Amino acid sequence: MAGLGIEREILIEAPAEVVWRTITEPDQMTQWFADRVDLIVEPGAHGYMGFGDQGGPVVVETVDPPTRFSFRWNHPGGQEPVAGNSMLVEFALTPVGDERTHVRVSEGGHELRDWPDAEKQRYADEHREGWGDFLDRLASVSAELRSG
């Protein structure tokens, strides 16, 4: 889903199996994500994530240990999260040697359903340096516009 949301990365000094458990086990997820996580980590499983007195449904999409995990959520909408009404969170883990893991997370809202593949590819290529630069440029332009 390149180009459709934000992407962040980090390098972790632990093997991918350890990082995988931290990211996917509900009792671990409560330490970095939601206050309450009711989730079975299986593709298609429906769960719930609570943040204080708010929360909403979650649907697991991809579970491919120890490298791919994704889920949809539309906090605080309350409806069934499907493509078009929800945010898709995707984790990609890449082992770096035996002891380190590169983690990339993306979160985005709306899939490109009607795009030809060639066009998707062109913009995925463009996106590789893209979102961060775009954000920087927007920030500087909007600062300029405000001061002017």
Add this chain to the structure above:
Amino acid sequence: MTAQADDELWSAIGDPSRRRVLDLVVSNGEVSASWLAGQVPFSRQAVSKHLVVLEQAGLISRRKQGREVLYRVEADRLDQATRAIADLAAEWDRRLGAIKRLAEAAHAEAKKQRNLQQ
């Protein structure tokens, strides 16, 4: 920002070709749809559709000059969009930092246990 407005923003800037159009408007001040169509690898029709969505999201506005319609960026809304994206990015940086600490602590603990057993 309301959930609805947030959703419109994401929908408007979540599409890379639309972001490209917005980027061109941002970088070039006031521009026409036909000028934009000359800058991008998709059709004039696609450009017009993107302009409609961006305008509905409040990110750009239009005015007529003679026979031409010119589009420009709406600074406040752009600022709001920028902040929404930056907030989301910061939130994930915080979560990734927490994942790193948890995983590294778990790994260090497992190693210690292994060494004790040897």
